[in-house]
Amino acid sequence: MPKIVAIHEGTVPISSSMSNAYINFRDMDCSIVAVVSDVVRDGRPVVGYGFSSNGRYSVGEILRRRVIPRLMAAGPEELLTEDGSNIDPARAWAVMTRNEKPGGHGERSVAVGVVDMALFDLAAKIDEEPLYRWLARRHGLGQPDNDVFVYAAGGYYAPGKGIHELQDEMRHFLDLGYRVVKMKIGGAGLGEDIERIEAVLDVLDGDGSRLAVDANGRFDLDTALAYGRELEPYGLFWYEEPGDPLDFALHATLAEHYSGPLATGENLFSLPDARNLLRYAGMRPDRDVIQVDPVLSYGLVEYLRIQEMLRQQGWSPRRCIPHGGHQFALHIAAALGLGGNESYPGEFQPTGGFADSAVVRDGRIALTESPGIGFEEKSTLYKVFRGLHT
Numbered sequence: 001m002p003k004i005v006a007i008h009e010g011t012v013p014i015s016s017s018m019s020n021a022y023i024n025f026r027d028m029d030c031s032i033v034a035v036v037s038d039v040v041r042d043g044r045p046v047v048g049y050g051f052s053s054n055g056r057y058s059v060g061e062i063l064r065r066r067v068i069p070r071l072m073a074a075g076p077e078e079l080l081t082e083d084g085s086n087i088d089p090a091r092a093w094a095v096m097t098r099n100e101k102p103g104g105h106g107e108r109s110v111a112v113g114v115v116d117m118a119l120f121d122l123a124a125k126i127d128e129e130p131l132y133r134w135l136a137r138r139h140g141l142g143q144p145d146n147d148v149f150v151y152a153a154g155g156y157y158a159p160g161k162g163i164h165e166l167q168d169e170m171r172h173f174l175d176l177g178y179r180v181v182k183m184k185i186g187g188a189g190l191g192e193d194i195e196r197i198e199a200v201l202d203v204l205d206g207d208g209s210r211l212a213v214d215a216n217g218r219f220d221l222d223t224a225l226a227y228g229r230e231l232e233p234y235g236l237f238w239y240e241e242p243g244d245p246l247d248f249a250l251h252a253t254l255a256e257h258y259s260g261p262l263a264t265g266e267n268l269f270s271l272p273d274a275r276n277l278l279r280y281a282g283m284r285p286d287r288d289v290i291q292v293d294p295v296l297s298y299g300l301v302e303y304l305r306i307q308e309m310l311r312q313q314g315w316s317p318r319r320c321i322p323h324g325g326h327q328f329a330l331h332i333a334a335a336l337g338l339g340g341n342e343s344y345p346g347e348f349q350p351t352g353g354f355a356d357s358a359v360v361r362d363g364r365i366a367l368t369e370s371p372g373i374g375f376e377e378k379s380t381l382y383k384v385f386r387g388l389h390t
C-alpha cells in the first residue's frame, strides 16, 4: 500500500525577452513539485514530479497553504485505488479541491494541475509503465499512438527582431523537422503583420496550410473581423485566440464570417468553461481546434472530464491540440488520441520541450519508454527536480 511521505515545492524562472500581443515573458516563472512516496526501488524512493505549464506565474502560496496540506492531512486510503495497490490521482483530486467554491478558477486550477501531474508521474512509475501506456490501459482507451503531431510555436515579437530574423527562426524550425509553424500576430498593426505573415509564407513555399497565427486574445470584434478578412485567402492552419478568451459572442460572430479553422481554449481552466465554449462560441466540430491546457486547467483528472464532455457533444479528440509544449501533454495526446501537441523549440526552459533524445521527424515526435512521464530523460529539468529533495 503506497503512501505519500513528503511533497516539496519550489519556483523556477522560465523568463525570456520575447512578447506576444498581450504580455512579455521577462518575469515569467513556474512552480515545480516533487511527491515522494514510501515505495523504494533500487534503494531510492519512487518520486513523482510536476510543474506548471507556461503562461501563468508560479502558484507557491496556494500550493503551500491549501493544496499540499490537504494531501498530507488525508488518510492514506483517501488517496488510493480501490484495491490499495497504487495512488489514485482522481481520488487525490477530490482531496486537493476540498472546501473550494465553484467558479472563479483563477490560479487555483494551476496549483492543482502541478500536483496532478506529479501524481500521474508517480502512479505510472509505481506500476513501472510509461504514462501513455498506463493511461491507455487504466482508462480502457485502446492502443495508444506511438508518435504525436507537433507544431513549432514561435514568431514572437522581440527587441531587434525584424523580417529576416523571423524567417531565419522559421527556417530553423523546418530544419529541426517540423512541418507546421506558428507565429504571433496582433503585437503590430495589420499592415505590418501581413508583411510578417507573407515573409513566413515565403519560407513555407507559399503553403498557408502549414502556418498558424496567434493573436493571444488581443482583438476587439472589429479588429478580429478585419484580420479575418485579410487572413482568409491564405488558407491558414488556424487563426488562434482572436479575442478575449471569455468573449464567446465575439468568437461566435467571427466564426460566422471566417471560414477557416479557429483555435482557442488555452485560457479556459475548467470543465464548465470548456462546456460554455461549446455552447456559446460557435465552435465548429469539423474544423476548429480546442487548446485547453491539461496542466493549467486542474490537471489531467479534469481534462479527462472535458474529453468525456466533448465526446458527448460529438467532438473527436483529434480536434484537441493542447497548449503547453511539454512531455506530460505528449503522453496525454498519445494515450487519448488527440490531434497533436504544441512545441516551443528552445523556449520556456527547463520545463518546456521533450526528452533529450527526442527527434522531430516529419512533424511528429515518438514517445519514450521510461516509466512515468520520463523527466529522468530530460537532464536539465531532472536536475532542477532533484534539487527539491534529498
Ligand SMILES: [Mg+2]
Pocket (backbone or CB within 6 Å): 214, 216, 240, 241, 266, 323
Ligand atoms: Mg496561444
